[in-house]
Amino acid sequence: MGELRDRRILLGVSASIAAFKAVSLASELVKQEAIVDVIMTPNAARFVTPLSFEAIVHRPVILDLFAAADPTAHVSLGADADAYIVAPATADCIAGLALGLADDAVRTVALATRAPLLIAPAMETRMYEHPATRAHLATLRARGALILEPGTGRLASGRIGQGRMAEPSEILAALIRLLGRTRDLAGRCIVVTAGGTQEPIDPVRHISNRSSGKMGYAIAEAARDRGARVILISAPTAIAPPDGVELRRVTTALDMKTAVEEAVIGADALIMAAAVADYRVAAPAEQKIKRTGEEFVLRLVPNPDIIAGIRQPSLIKVGFAAETHDLVANARKKLEAKGLDFIVANDVSAPDSGFGSDTNRVTIIDRQGLEALPLLSKREVADRILDRIASLLRSRPADRPG
Numbered sequence: 133m134g135e136l137r138d139r140r141i142l143l144g145v146s147a148s149i150a151a152f153k154a155v156s157l158a159s160e161l162v163k164q165e166a167i168v169d170v171i172m173t174p175n176a177a178r179f180v181t182p183l184s185f186e187a188i189v190h191r192p193v194i195l196d197l198f199a200a201a202d203p204t205a206h207v208s209l210g211a212d213a214d215a216y217i218v219a220p221a222t223a224d225c226i227a228g229l230a231l232g233l234a235d236d237a238v239r240t241v242a243l244a245t246r247a248p249l250l251i252a253p254a255m256e257t258r259m260y261e262h263p264a265t266r267a268h269l270a271t272l273r274a275r276g277a278l279i280l281e282p283g284t285g286r287l288a289s290g291r292i293g294q295g296r297m298a299e300p301s302e303i304l305a306a307l308i309r310l311l312g313r314t315r316d317l318a319g320r321c322i323v324v325t326a327g328g329t330q331e332p333i334d335p336v337r338h339i340s341n342r343s344s345g346k347m348g349y350a351i352a353e354a355a356r357d358r359g360a361r362v363i364l365i366s367a368p369t370a371i372a373p374p375d376g377v378e379l380r381r382v383t384t385a386l387d388m389k390t391a392v393e394e395a396v397i398g399a400d401a402l403i404m405a406a407a408v409a410d411y412r413v414a415a416p417a418e419q420k421i422k423r424t425g426e427e428f429v430l431r432l433v434p435n436p437d438i439i440a441g442i443r444q445p446s447l448i449k450v451g452f453a454a455e456t457h458d459l460v461a462n463a464r465k466k467l468e469a470k471g472l473d474f475i476v477a478n479d480v481s482a483p484d485s486g487f488g489s490d491t492n493r494v495t496i497i498d499r500q501g502l503e504a505l506p507l508l509s510k511r512e513v514a515d516r517i518l519d520r521i522a523s524l525l526r527s528r529p530a531d532r533p534g
């Protein structure tokens with residue numbers, strides 16, 4: 133039986149030479165027994181004819197909503213869809229999706245649906261790297277869209293660079309993963325911490341660390357999209373918090389401890405992605421400390437280990453281990469010492485996995501063994517973590533007393 137049997141999939145095609153790959157994608161979807169509706173922009177139809185798609189999906193292609201037999205086709209298509217794939221998505225198409233424009237059928241349907249959106253960009257490297265395109269993709273990501281990063285290789289211009297649309301097989305795999313995840317955390321409460329705590333020295337200075345909060349925010353966003361109630365306990369960050377989560381802002385490790393202890397009551401899982409300061413200033417000054425020219429010694433006292441102190445039976449506890457050496461050995465020690473279900477270890481000295489980056493290369497370690505994941509977007513890492521939590525929760529009953 134096809135993995136997508138009777139799932140209603142919309143395939144939006146915009147005007148890139150990669151439109152020919154969308155024909156094979158449509159074919160893969162049909163092979164998996166999905167019901168596929170193809171929506172094209174008028175310029176996409178200059179690359180590939182609607183007939184090519186119609187011959188495969190056996191349904192009329194939507195090209196011009198004004199010419200459609202049913203002028204409200206976008207509404208019914210949008211309402212019934214399980215997922216909307218836009219592949220290829222040109223820079224112009226992405227900009228319109230981010231802005232919510234409805235000037236062609238592909239974008240109108242995107243506005244009319246609440247189905248999860250998968251976007252497979254295809255364009256020249258310079259266009260892909262342009263700050264405008266980056267900003268539009270970030271907007272779409274923040275709204276919950278899954279962006280399938282284009283590959284690097286030979287482009288239509290003959291140049292070599294990033295911009296080749298993801299392969300149909302990759303898009304299909306991402307869709308199947310996404311549909312499997314759809315609302316699998318509904319009815320669950322997930323507590324996520326993020327950011328780096330700040331420990332005051334005096335009213336204008338503090339001790340902190342380089343955590344950007346991106347990993348924790350990506351987890352909160354992903355858990356929200358999978359239907360969970362999300363409590364996001366955030367130390368100060370420079371990034372915008374996701375919509376639709378319960379945000380609790382904290383500053384110090386002690387504030388975070390109180391907020392976590394309160395939030396986990398009745399929760400199903402605690403994911404501590406925050407970088408908690410190990411020490412705080414013993415006695416922060418009430419007034420700004422003046423320069424004297426003399427040596428200045430700051431006395432620090434240890435902060436409590438927040439996650440180690442949470443002992444709520446049946447709460448799933450996930451920690452992070454940011455290491456610069458002996459990654460696995462150090463992470464294993466923390467897994468045991470803190471009583472975690474699993475730990476996500478990352479080497480923060482690697483440029484693509486450290487603080488502030490949008491990608492991460494992590495190893496997930498539990499008592500059974502370890503899984504080294506490839507370099508992934510933080511959103512995909514978040515989903516892999518939540519896949520494990522969802523599977524642990526499936527083996528536990530839903531309505532447990534707090």
Ligand code: C5P
Nearest residue numbers: 404405406408435436437438439451452
């Ligand atoms: O700092 P350390 O490497 O021990 O952090 C490992 C995990 O423990 C992280 O998930 C972090 O959020 C958590 N932690 C904590 N309380 C602390 C220090 C770290 O909960 N005081």
